[in-house]
Amino acid sequence: MSAETPTESPEVPTENTMPPDIPDVEGKVKSSDSQVDRQVEGSDEVECLEPLSKRQRKKLLKQKQWEEQKDLRRQKRKEKRQKRKLERQSKLDSSNEGSGRKRMRREVVPSTLRLIVDCSFDDLMVLKDVKKLHKQIQRCYAENRKAFHPVQFYLTSHGGQLKSNMNENDKGWVNWKDIQIRTEHFSELIKKEDLVYLTSDSPDVLSELDEKKAYVIGGLVDHNHHKGITYKKAVEQGIDHAQLPLGNFVKMNSRKVLAVNHVFEIILAYLEKRDWKEAFFSVLPQRKGAVPLGEANNSSTRALSEKEGEDNDSDSN
Numbered sequence: 001m002s003a004e005t006p007t008e009s010p011e012v013p014t015e016n017t018m019p020p021d022i023p024d025v026e027g028k029v030k031s032s033d034s035q036v037d038r039q040v041e042g043s044d045e046v047e048c049l050e051p052l053s054k055r056q057r058k059k060l061l062k063q064k065q066w067e068e069q070k071d072l073r074r075q076k077r078k079e080k081r082q083k084r085k086l087e088r089q090s091k092l093d094s095s096n097e098g099s100g101r102k103r104m105r106r107e108v109v110p111s112t113l114r115l116i117v118d119c120s121f122d123d124l125m126v127l128k129d130v131k132k133l134h135k136q137i138q139r140c141y142a143e144n145r146k147a148f149h150p151v152q153f154y155l156t157s158h159g160g161q162l163k164s165n166m167n168e169n170d171k172g173w174v175n176w177k178d179i180q181i182r183t184e185h186f187s188e189l190i191k192k193e194d195l196v197y198l199t200s201d202s203p204d205v206l207s208e209l210d211e212k213k214a215y216v217i218g219g220l221v222d223h224n225h226h227k228g229i230t231y232k233k234a235v236e237q238g239i240d241h242a243q244l245p246l247g248n249f250v251k252m253n254s255r256k257v258l259a260v261n262h263v264f265e266i267i268l269a270y271l272e273k274r275d276w277k278e279a280f281f282s283v284l285p286q287r288k289g290a291v292p293l294g295e296a297n298n299s300s301t302r303a304l305s306e307k308e309g310e311d312n313d314s315d316s317n
């Protein structure tokens with residue numbers, strides 16, 4: 001057997017490859033070293049003919065084992081390299097996920113459309129309804145913050161009971177971002193030609209949204225006690241008005257008067273989907289009984305008259 005040929009498996013640790021020395025009958029030390037002796041006896045080298053000392057044999061054996069374990073060491077180095085490579089790769093992957101999130105954030109494209117909640121009806125509401133309006137406004141704010149095309153959000157004529165309630169229950173409103181909370185009436189902030197009052201009583205039906213315009217939502221929870229109030233105001237002030245094209249797409253259980261946050265969310269959904277039907281169905285609650293036109297049955301028609309005026313001020317919370 002050549003000195004290069006491993007006598008044992010390379011996986012066996014070094015310390016186990018040193019068998020104990022065993023004395024033979026002549027009192028000489030007989031060990032696996034003698035194998036080494038035999039191996040070197042076969043050699044032509046003169047010095048190998050000399051009997052090796054125990055120390056030399058040990059040295060030789062160690063050298064041999066070191067040679068034998070070359071493969072094992074190479075294998076271990078390879079494994080280490082692969083492990084490091086995998087670690088680098090997984091670090092890279094997680095940082096790519098991070099930039100993916102950043103990309104998601106960058107995909108947000110704010111709309112130039114201004115959407116105003118007109119809070120000038122404060123003294124027409126009892127505290128319970130002011131609180132509902134407050135919740136609806138909170139919802140509008142939250143939805144706008146996470147929208148793909150957030151609108152330029154205004155709260156105008158802000159004051160009175162609504163402001164007191166916000167101070168009392170949600171002090172954080174003073175730090176709200178991407179919103180203009182103003183005490184002025186919207187007519188003091190935006191030119192007349194740009195304004196469109198959204199009101200279910202308008203004979204005009206919106207077909208598209210014009211992102212250069214400022215659309216106004218009446219900040220009112222009135223259980224239909226003040227029918228037509230926003231339409232009258234728009235006419236008095238000589239500004240454009242329009243209702244959402246609900247009737248073209250949806251058969252409702254209840255009247256087409258929606259809560260502030262529903263109107264707000266439909267606008268956001270339309271800006272994203274560019275499709276009224278999809279926008280309505282993604283926002284309107286089931287209990288409004290909204291069904292696509294042509295699919296309505298008799299029971300929904302009955303519900304329309306039973307629920308009239310009852311469900312238009314839902315706070316959707």
Ligand SMILES: C[S@@+](CC[C@H](N)C(=O)[O-])C[C@H]1O[C@@H](n2cnc3c(N)ncnc32)[C@H](O)[C@@H]1O
Pocket residue numbers: 197198199200216217218219220221222224225226227228229230231242243244246256257258259260263312313
């Ligand atoms: C609960 S409603 C207030 C109803 C109130 N009686 C009125 O005359 O406006 C809240 C606001 O949402 C908007 N709104 C509700 N339904 C609408 C619809 N179908 N089309 C357009 N705007 C609507 C209006 O701006 C309305 O003032």
